[in-house]
Amino acid sequence: MLNVLLTVIHRDLLVAFRRRAELMNPVLFYAIVVTLFPLGVSPDVSFLSKLAPGVVWVTALLAALISVERIFKQDFEDGSIEQLFLSPYPVSLLIFGKVVAHWIITGVPMLGIVPIMAMLLHIPGQVLPVLWISVLIGTPILSLVGAIGAALTVGLGGGGMLIGLLVLPLYIPVLIFASSAVSAAMDGQAVSGQLAMLGAGLILALILAPLAISASLKVSMD
Amino acid sequence: MLKAHGLKCVRGDTELFSNLEFSVKSGEALVVKGDNGSGKTSLLRILCGFSHPVEGDVTWCDESIFRHDSFRQQISYVGHQSGVKMDLTVLENLSFMQRLAGEGSDASKLKELARYVGLFKQRNVLTRKLSAGQVRRVALAKLLLEQRSIWVLDEPLTALDKEFIVKFELDLKNHLDKLGLLVVTTHRELKLPEFRVKQITLS
Amino acid sequence: MMWKFLHRLSSLKYFYEWSGKWIPWLTGLTIVLMVAGFYWGLFIAPADYQQGETYRIIFVHVPAAWMSMFVYVIMAIAGFTALIWRTKVSEIVVSECAVIGAMFTALALITGMLWGKPTWGTYWQWDARLTSELILLFLYLGVVAIHSAIEDSRTASRLSGILAVIGVINIPIIHFSVTWWNSLHQPNMQLVSASPSVHPSMLYPLLVMAAAFQAYFIVLLIIRMRNQILYRERRTNWVKQLLVEVN
Numbered sequence A: 001m002l003n004v005l006l007t008v009i010h011r012d013l014l015v016a017f018r019r020r021a022e023l024m025n026p027v028l029f030y031a032i033v034v035t036l037f038p039l040g041v042s043p044d045v046s047f048l049s050k051l052a053p054g055v056v057w058v059t060a061l062l063a064a065l066i067s068v069e070r071i072f073k074q075d076f077e078d079g080s081i082e083q084l085f086l087s088p089y090p091v092s093l094l095i096f097g098k099v100v101a102h103w104i105i106t107g108v109p110m111l112g113i114v115p116i117m118a119m120l121l122h123i124p125g126q127v128l129p130v131l132w133i134s135v136l137i138g139t140p141i142l143s144l145v146g147a148i149g150a151a152l153t154v155g156l157g158g159g160g161m162l163i164g165l166l167v168l169p170l171y172i173p174v175l176i177f178a179s180s181a182v183s184a185a186m187d188g189q190a191v192s193g194q195l196a197m198l199g200a201g202l203i204l205a206l207i208l209a210p211l212a213i214s215a216s217l218k219v220s221m222d
Numbered sequence B: 001m002l003k004a005h006g007l008k009c010v011r012g013d014t015e016l017f018s019n020l021e022f023s024v025k026s027g028e029a030l031v032v033k034g035d036n037g038s039g040k041t042s043l044l045r046i047l048c049g050f051s052h053p054v055e056g057d058v059t060w061c062d063e064s065i066f067r068h069d070s071f072r073q074q075i076s077y078v079g080h081q082s083g084v085k086m087d088l089t090v091l092e093n094l095s096f097m098q099r100l101a102g103e104g105s106d107a108s109k110l111k112e113l114a115r116y117v118g119l120f121k122q123r124n125v126l127t128r129k130l131s132a133g134q135v136r137r138v139a140l141a142k143l144l145l146e147q148r149s150i151w152v153l154d155e156p157l158t159a160l161d162k163e164f165i166v167k168f169e170l171d172l173k174n175h176l177d178k179l180g181l182l183v184v185t186t187h188r189e190l191k192l193p194e195f196r197v198k199q200i201t202l203s
Numbered sequence C: 001m002m003w004k005f006l007h008r009l010s011s012l013k014y015f016y017e018w019s020g021k022w023i024p025w026l027t028g029l030t031i032v033l034m035v036a037g038f039y040w041g042l043f044i045a046p047a048d049y050q051q052g053e054t055y056r057i058i059f060v061h062v063p064a065a066w067m068s069m070f071v072y073v074i075m076a077i078a079g080f081t082a083l084i085w086r087t088k089v090s091e092i093v094v095s096e097c098a099v100i101g102a103m104f105t106a107l108a109l110i111t112g113m114l115w116g117k118p119t120w121g122t123y124w125q126w127d128a129r130l131t132s133e134l135i136l137l138f139l140y141l142g143v144v145a146i147h148s149a150i151e152d153s154r155t156a157s158r159l160s161g162i163l164a165v166i167g168v169i170n171i172p173i174i175h176f177s178v179t180w181w182n183s184l185h186q187p188n189m190q191l192v193s194a195s196p197s198v199h200p201s202m203l204y205p206l207l208v209m210a211a212a213f214q215a216y217f218i219v220l221l222i223i224r225m226r227n228q229i230l231y232r233e234r235r236t237n238w239v240k241q242l243l244v245e246v247n
Helices: A002-018 A020-040 A045-068 A073-077 A080-085 A091-120 A125-152 A160-186 A192-221 B040-047 B069-074 B090-100 B107-116 B132-146 B162-177 C002-009 C012-044 C053-085 C088-120 C128-149 C153-185 C200-232 C237-246
Strands: B002-011 B014-024 B029-034 B055-060 B075-078 B150-154 B181-185 B197-202
Touching (some): A002 A020, A002 A091, A020 A045, A020 A091, A045 A125, A073 A080, A080 A091, A091 A125, A091 A192, A160 A192, A160 C128, A192 C153, B002 B040, B014 B029, B014 B040, B075 B132, B090 B107, B090 B132, B132 B162, B162 B181, C012 C053, C012 C200, C053 C153, C053 C200, C088 C128, C088 C153, C088 C200, C128 C153
Parallel strands (some): B075 B150, B150 B181
Antiparallel strands (some): B002 B014, B002 B055
C-alpha cells in the first residue's frame, strides 16, 4: 500500500521535474500578486502590516487555485486515470498520492516564498514562525480541496473560472483561521486555537477529499 | 463468460446502439467492427465499467460488472489514449505499470520486455521523442506485464508496422490459448484462429 | 410497500404521471397559506415596540432564510442518492433544487439588506448571518454553474450532486468559521440581530408563512422537475405520445 503511494508520488514528481521551467510559476505568481497590494493600496508601513495577514493568505488561496486546476488534466487526456481505476489498489489512495505530489511541487515552495513576501509587507520577524506553521498546515488543505474542484471540472475544456467559483467558497475557513492566527500573533495573542482548527480541517480534508475526488473522477469518465 | 444484455448507448443526441446482445467465453475473442462513430469505443468503455449503458447490463460469471469493482482488476485496457506518460522514458513507464499492477519492481524483467517490444535501444529515451507506433508498443507491453485474463483493446494495430503486427497476433493467440478473453476493435484484418473468433458489427 | 412505491417513483414516467395529480391541490394550498400568512403578518400582527412596522419584512426574510438551508439539505440528500443508486429522479431534484435554493437565498439576502437599511443605517453589514448567507449563495451558484457547464445532463447532475454533498459537509464549518471571525471583529453585533425570543403574536404568522414557503417550494420543484423530465425523455415514446395527445 505504502509502496504504491510512493510510486505514484515518484512518478508525478518525475513528470513535473521533466518540465522544470513550470515549477517556479506558482511562486512567481505569488510574489507578483503580493507586490500589487502596496502599489494598489498604499506603501505606508503601519497600514500594510495591518493588511498583511489577509494579503499573504488571499494570495496563497489564488496561487493554490490556479496551480491545482491542471492536476488531473494531463492524466485525463492521456488515459492514465482509466488505468488507475483498473489497478488492484483503492483509487482514493492513488489519487491521494497525486495530491501529495502536487503539494510537494506547489505547496513546499510556498513555505519559502511566503515568509519573504511577508517581510516585504512588514510583518514582524517574530511572527514569521506562526505564519510559516499556518502555511505548513493550510496549504495541504488547499491542495486537497482544490483537487476536488479540479476533478469536478476535469471533463470541461477551460474550467479556469468555474473551478474558482466551486473551490473558493470552500477555502473560506482556511483563510479565516490562518490569517487570524497571523493577526493574533502580531497582536501578541495566543494562536493555538486557530492552528488547532486548521489542524482539524486538515485531518477532515485528508479523510474526505480523496473519496470525493475519486467519486468525481469516476463520474467525469462516464 | 462475459455477457451483454440489451445494451443501449446514447452519446449527446444520437443513439449509438440499442438492444445489443452478445456473450464471449474464456478463450474466445470478440471482434467489434463498425464505422467511425458507431460506438465501438463507447462499448469497450462500458465493458471496462468506466461508463454505464443507458439501458441493459453487462455480466461476468452471471454477476453485474457494475456491482463488483473487483471485476476491473481482471482487465487490461489499452485505448486510444495509451495511458503512457510522454514525459517519462520507456523503462520508467513500464516500471510504473508494473508497480501499479501490484507486482514488485523487477528491473531485469522490464529490460527483457523492452527488448521484446523492440525498444531496448530506446529504453532510456523520453516517450515524447518516440514515433506513434513505438508509443503504442509501450502501451501494449502492459498486456504482457499485467497478465490479466480479459484484454480489452481499442484499435491496437494503429500505427504498428507489419513485423510487429505478426508478433502481436502471436501474443493474442497465446492469450486465447491460455483461456484468456479478448475484446478488440479494429479496422484492419486481425489473423486469429477462426474457431475462437466471434464478430459483431455496430451500425 | 414503502420501498415498492419509492422504486416506482424513481421511474421518470411514473413520477411524471403521479406528480401531475398533486399539482392543483398543492397550488391551492400554497395560495391559501400565502394569503393567510401575509394578511396575518402584515395586518393583524402588532407592530414591534422597537422597530415599528419595518420588522414585518421578517415574514418574508426568515422563511426565505430557513428555506435556503432546507433546500440545500434536500439537494445534498438527492445528490447522495443519485450517486449511490443512480436514480434519475434524484438527479433531476439536484439540478432543480440548485436553482430554487439560489432564488430563496437571494430573496433572504435582499430582504435582509432592505431590513438592514432602517435598522443598521446601511444596506450591508459584514454580520455573521448575512455573510454566511452570501457564501451559501455562492455555493448554490457553483452547483448551478457546474450543471450548466457540462453538456451531458446525467453527468452534469451527478457532478453537481457530488458538489452538493461536499457543500453540505462544509456549510457547518463555514458557518462556524464565519461566526467565529465575526465575534472577533464585531463583538457588539448581537444587539441588532433578531431577538432570540419572538412573541407568539408574531411567531404564529411567521410559522404560517414558513409553511406557505414550504408548499411553494414543493409546487415549484414538481413543476420544474416535470419540465426537465419531458426534456430529458424527449426521445422516448411516452413523451412523443403525450405531445400528440396535447396537440
